[in-house]
Amino acid sequence: MARNRAFDVTTLPGFTTIAIVSFVLLYAPIVTLVVYSFNGGNSVNLWGGFSFKWYALAWKNDAVQGAAVRSFIIAIWASVISTSVATLAALGTTRRGRFRGQTLIYVMINQPLMVPEIVSAVALLIFFSTIKIATGYTGLAYLIIAHSAFCVPFAYLPIRARLEGMDMSMETAAADLYANPWQTFRYVTLPLLMPGVIAGAMLAFVISLDDVIITEFVKSAGQDTLPTYMLGQLRRALTPEVNAISTALLALTVLILTAFFIITKKRD
Amino acid sequence: MSAAGQRSKGANGWLLAAPALVLLLVAANGPLLIVAIYSFLEKGDYSGVRWILSGEAWFRVLFTRDIFDGTVSLADANLSIFWRSAKLSLATTVLTFAFGLPTAWFIATRAPRARAIWLFLITIPFWTNLLIRTFAIMEVIRNQGLLNTALINLGLITEPIQILYTDTAVLIGMAYVYLPLMVLPLFAAIDRFDFKLIEAGYDLYASRLQILRRVILPIIRPGIVAGSILVFVPSLGAYVTPRVLGGGKNMMIGNFIELQFGQGQNWPHGAALSMLLLVIVLGALILYTRVSAKDDPHG
Numbered sequence: 001m002a003r004n005r006a007f008d009v010t011t012l013p014g015f016t017t018i019a020i021v022s023f024v025l026l027y028a029p030i031v032t033l034v035v036y037s038f039n040g041g042n043s044v045n046l047w048g049g050f051s052f053k054w055y056a057l058a059w060k061n062d063a064v065q066g067a068a069v070r071s072f073i074i075a076i077w078a079s080v081i082s083t084s085v086a087t088l089a090a091l092g093t094t095r096r097g098r099f100r101g102q103t104l105i106y107v108m109i110n111q112p113l114m115v116p117e118i119v120s121a122v123a124l125l126i127f128f129s130t131i132k133i134a135t136g137y138t139g140l141a142y143l144i145i146a147h148s149a150f151c152v153p154f155a156y157l158p159i160r161a162r163l164e165g166m167d168m169s170m171e172t173a174a175a176d177l178y179a180n181p182w183q184t185f186r187y188v189t190l191p192l193l194m195p196g197v198i199a200g201a202m203l204a205f206v207i208s209l210d211d212v213i214i215t216e217f218v219k220s221a222g223q224d225t226l227p228t229y230m231l232g233q234l235r236r237a238l239t240p241e242v243n244a245i246s247t248a249l250l251a252l253t254v255l256i257l258t259a260f261f262i263i264t265k266k267r268d
Numbered sequence: 269m270s271a272a273g274q275r276s277k278g279a280n281g282w283l284l285a286a287p288a289l290v291l292l293l294v295a296a297n298g299p300l301l302i303v304a305i306y307s308f309l310e311k312g313d314y315s316g317v318r319w320i321l322s323g324e325a326w327f328r329v330l331f332t333r334d335i336f337d338g339t340v341s342l343a344d345a346n347l348s349i350f351w352r353s354a355k356l357s358l359a360t361t362v363l364t365f366a367f368g369l370p371t372a373w374f375i376a377t378r379a380p381r382a383r384a385i386w387l388f389l390i391t392i393p394f395w396t397n398l399l400i401r402t403f404a405i406m407e408v409i410r411n412q413g414l415l416n417t418a419l420i421n422l423g424l425i426t427e428p429i430q431i432l433y434t435d436t437a438v439l440i441g442m443a444y445v446y447l448p449l450m451v452l453p454l455f456a457a458i459d460r461f462d463f464k465l466i467e468a469g470y471d472l473y474a475s476r477l478q479i480l481r482r483v484i485l486p487i488i489r490p491g492i493v494a495g496s497i498l499v500f501v502p503s504l505g506a507y508v509t510p511r512v513l514g515g516g517k518n519m520m521i522g523n524f525i526e527l528q529f530g531q532g533q534n535w536p537h538g539a540a541l542s543m544l545l546l547v548i549v550l551g552a553l554i555l556y557t558r559v560s561a562k563d564d565p566h567g
Contacts, residue, residue, distance in 0.1 A: 010377040010463055012370075013476060019374030022367045023386075026393050026447065029404035032414055036407070085288035092284025105285050112296050116505025116549055118522040119542045123299035125529060126306060126539070149295035152288055210397040213507050217529075227399050234512060243407075246400040257395050261388065 034250070037243035054244040064245060067229040071209055074140065074225065078147035079155070079204040085148075086155035086204075087197055091189075094163045112150040120150065121217035128218055138220040146218050147208040154207050155200035158264065162196025195263050202260045206253055300546075307539035315533045325536035329544060346524075353520040356435060356510075357503035360442040361450075364499050365492070367443075368450035372491075375451070376458040387455065394448035402512045405444045409437055409513075433515030441513040442503050449502070450495040457491025490560050497556045501549050521545050 037055070041048020058064045086109075093105055112120060128142045170192065174184040190197075212227040219228065226245060233242050307325050309317040332343040375386040393401060408414045409431040416428035431437050465487070469479045485492070507522035514520070519527070521541065528538025 010466070012373065012480065015370035015373050018367060018370035022371040022447065022451075023389065025367075025444070026390075028414075029408045029444070030393070030396070030401070032407055033400070033404040081291070085291055089285040089288035092281040099281050101282065105281075105289065108289055108292050108297055109285075111292065111300075114550065114553055115296075115300065116502070116522070116545055118505050118507045118525055119300070119303070119546050120296065121507075122525060122529060122538060122542050123303045124295065126302055126535065127295075127299040145291070145295045149291050152292060152296075156288070206395060210399075212397075212399050227397060230399060230403070231508070231512075242403065246397075246403055249397055250400060253396055254392060257392065 030250070033243050034247045036240055037247040039240050039243075042239075054240040055248070058241045058244045058248075061241070063224070063229060064226075064241075067224045067226045070140065070223060071225040071227075074143050074147050074215075075205050075208040077144045078151050078208040079201045081144070081148040082151035082204045083155045083159075083197060083201040086152050086200060087159055087193070089152075090156055090159040090163050090196075094160055109156055110153050113153050117213045121214045124214060125217040132220070140223065142218050142220075143215060143223065143225075146214055147211060150211070150214065151204035151207050154203040158199040158203065159193065159196040162193055162199075166192055199260055199264050202256050202263075206256055209249070210253070303539045303542050306536055307543050309536050311534045311536050315529070315535060317535055322536070325534070325540040328534075328537050329540050349519055349521060349524050352435065352518070353504055356439055356442065356520065357500050357506075359439050360446060360503045361496050361500045363439070363443040364447050364450040365496065368447060368454055368495060371447075372451045372454035372458050375455050376461070390448050390451050390455075394452065398445055398508055399512075401445045402441055402509050405441050406432065406513060409440060432513060433517065435514070435518050437513040438506075438510045438518055438520070441509045442506060445509060446499045446503060449498040453494035453498060454488065454491045457488040457494075461487060493556060493559050497552055501552055505545055505549065 036047075038050050038052065039046075039048055040051030040053055089105070089109060093102060124142075124146050128146075132138055132142070166189075170188050171184050174188045175181075179187070210227060211225075212231060215225050216228050216231065219225070224232065226249060230242055230245060233239075306317055308321055308323065310320040310322040310324065312318050328343065329346060330343055331340050333340055371390070375383055375390065378386055406413075410416070411428040411430065411432065413432075415431070416425075419425045420428065431440070461484070465483055466479055469483050474482065504520075505522050506520055507526065510518060510520040510523055514523070516523075522545075525538050525541045525545070528534045528541065532538070
């Protein structure tokens with residue numbers, strides 16, 4: 001910044017040092033975790049040369065495979081369901097002026113963000129365990145419904161942001177050209193809204209994939225997802241297998257986030 | 269606009285929001301109400317509840333009754349868990365602020381291109397699985413971990429320091445996982461800050477400390493409040509980090525709640541503790557909206 005070159009007022013003593021230390025502290029543990037996932041040795045403590053051994057072992061492990069498949073099934077369903085209902089809700093709560101009860105809708109949608117996750121988890125445990133006993137059904141649907149619900153605010157926020165930034169003149173023009181409301185939505189609003197929808201779906205997917213607490217409380221026996229499987233491994237001796245799973249999940253998250261930033265940046 | 273027009277607008281809004289609201293009512297808002305009801309019921313023989321109205325679960329939050337003579341005394345075990353949770357959450361907030369303020373300042377004062385990259389570097393840990401980050405910090409502070417190995421190799425210590433499974437480990441872990449939550453709102457506040465004010469301060473012979481205390485901190489106060497709430501609230505309700513790094517003994521409220529639904533088999537008591545945590549968290553959030561409304565010059 002040229003205006004500060006002579007005497008830099010933006011510099012405060014020690015701030016840059018602490019900032020650099022913060023970044024090192026933030027990344028050192030993650031980098032260590034990633035590096036040790038490629039450890040050829042049998043222990044988490046000693047470096048035994050570079051190898052993909054633990055990735056191969058994790059890949060062949062039936063429990064890990066099952067958990068990975070389950071994680072993806074839940075995350076895909078949760079992101080599709082939450083994004084669909086969030087898109088409708090965003091359309092209902094923006095660009096039609098204020099109406100009675102709008103604040104109540106906001107509070108209901110954002111509630112999962114405000115309530116501590118352990119409290120939500122306990123609430124779902126009580127509710128779903130009663131239903132499980134009453135119906136005898138113990139499938140994945142409980143996890144899918146629970147994940148869909150807490151993903152709604154994450155899908156809703158980027159979609160609403162996109163809608164608020166959109167110009168209404170296109171839709172007015174479509175209506176002037178005798179497009180019916182459905183045609184206007186299908187051929188004008190939805191294509192314009194798409195970046196927001198995709199961004200919302202990605203966030204929902206990542207949030208669902210990462211969830212530990214609610215899944216741990218809602219799942220029935222044998223329904224581990226990747227995060228709850230890793231949490232369960234803690235009781236046993238830690239092997240670099242957990243590092244390998246973590247690194248794979250980490251890579252996926254970074255990939256999705258990078259795509260998310262590219263999509264949301266393009267909006268202008 | 270006519271009253272009829274208003275009404276149809278509202279009806280359409282509700283109609284479009286309905287699927288989302290039904291989903292949330294079933295799997296988020298509704299179950300919370302059940303927790304509130306359960307906290308006023310009697311505990312079942314093994315788990316679950318008996319549908320008899322009772323204040324016992326709430327009574328047991330603070331007090332305990334002697335099994336033999338029925339004398340009432342304060343529940344020391346519960347109080348020590350509340351105290352630990354409050355203490356650790358507060359310490360986490362202070363620690364993340366100490367590291368977060370300079371970090372946010374550093375990012376906000378970079379040139380636009382570099383700033384986007386530094387900001388992205390803060391966002392990645394923010395979105396990374398909490399469990400993975402907790403694992404990562406565990407690898408560092410374990411007895412045979414990075415930190416102890418390095419200190420031994422440097423000859424500074426001969427025996428590894430036991431950090432894992434202590435309150436210190438929980439504090440380090442929470443500060444580590446919640447640091448981005450402090451940095452992001454602080455950055456947003458500093459980003460809007462007019463640096464000409466600092467120039468003016470220096471022109472008026474203010475020292476650097478005076479500039480920080482009298483100019484910068486008051487102006488970025490909304491960011492400080494937002495960051496503190498964003499760190500304090502999840503710290504207070506933390507479950508994964510104390511479970512992994514505290515090793516079962518050093519429980520926080522979140523783990524204590526879980527215990528009531530597991531080994532403790534006292535669902536009403538767990539429900540009462542959940543409601544207590546919820547009330548504290550909502551109280552903090554309401555306080556935050558009050559403070560930020562006051563800070564807003566247009567509000």
